[in-house]
Amino acid sequence: MSRSSHRQRIHDEIRARLLAGEIGPEDRLVDHVLAAGMGVSRMPVREALLQLTHEGYLDSTSRGFALPSLSPQRVAEVFTLRKLLEPHAAALAAQARDPQRLQEMRAALEALAAAQGRGDVAAFHRAAESFRNAWLAAVPNAELRGAIQRYSAQVQQVRFATMADAAARATIARGLAVLLAAFEKGDALAAADRMQRFVHDAEAAHAGFAAEPVPTRRAR
Amino acid sequence: MSRSSHRQRIHDEIRARLLAGEIGPEDRLVDHVLAAGMGVSRMPVREALLQLTHEGYLDSTSRGFALPSLSPQRVAEVFTLRKLLEPHAAALAAQARDPQRLQEMRAALEALAAAQGRGDVAAFHRAAESFRNAWLAAVPNAELRGAIQRYSAQVQQVRFATMADAAARATIARGLAVLLAAFEKGDALAAADRMQRFVHDAEAAHAGFAAEPVPTRRAR
DNA sequence: TGATCTATAAAAGTATACTTTTAGATATGG
């Protein structure tokens, strides 16, 4: 079963933790600590952490690996990339009409609605990630898919920050619903258009959220 | 002076060799062999090779690291990416009007013309790479720049294959000249337009070249 | 002959040990 190396397994495991939001901005990932917890030596853990760093998931500091700091400029740059790539990718995914991926998108959207009803932010986040993974998996152009996935960690982090706001969650839920409709129809043009709008709205929601002044300053 | 690690130095050195075309499709890069030649241990070399693999410069086989095989499909996918990203990137670079980068582009274009006059294919390749590096360095969006650089190794390889043909070299030389003119003017729209055309022509030239059965080289 | 099995050596992968760098603490001087 274990057809791949420790390095790869550990890489995937840490990546899953990152995408699940289990690691916060203050946490420090240290190879020998993780290695001890996993019953392996430093080297495969170290190599997994280096790989995650090259992929943009982590930053290497002299005192452990940590989440990269998302400066407003960097966030803006990623939104520029998203607007360049994701509409085209969505069009290709819509053309592909992969039944399995469509089913995954439907399931994710249901989970999203349920989480929204319960006010379960963590579950909402997981569902949004599932939806994104599903449509990305349907993109037939592997190079394009890879380019998008390389910055997806940052997308998740931004979304995580934005989603603290209930209004932003509602915006995301509505956006994903219309996106799914476009994918269901297999209409490439509609999918591209919807995706462009979705990313645009996400950027606006994030900007609005980020512009909010820190409450404690006023409260005092 | 040696402010960075062995790993980073070795990574840069191997990368330079790859981009200079010193490693052929039959060569195999093996960590302990390279390490012996450099007077270091396997580990920093191994990590540099892994990093280059994650960046798309190499493929890891069970018998050493080698150039990735460029299937026609993969080449087509990279051209799709290029057409999505590089026109916008060129527009941003043109707006930036970086004098130093412009100077580098001029120097590269001169070297290119000289190499073309001498029929020196290797020098032509180096000059084309210099030009690309110069305008990419002028792109102010670091995320966009990074996304482009991640597939640049493949661009170089494709260009290397295409450039065996003198007609293709002439096409490239003309394309870079008009590109430089657009950059000089600082006209974002013109730069985007020229870049789109350049990538389109590169794809056409490659398709034409790849369609050739064997070096049954037809004059002109 | 040729197909399959087996032995082997090369390279990846992992473990352990040692060295260097550096953030933060503590000490020292103005």
Added chain:
DNA sequence: CCATATCTAAAAGTATACTTTTATAGATCA
């Protein structure tokens, strides 16, 4: 009391040694 220098421990980085995997050559047999 602040600024600067020094010390220290933690983590990155590197070296060496050991283990596992696998492509290939050679052996065995139909």
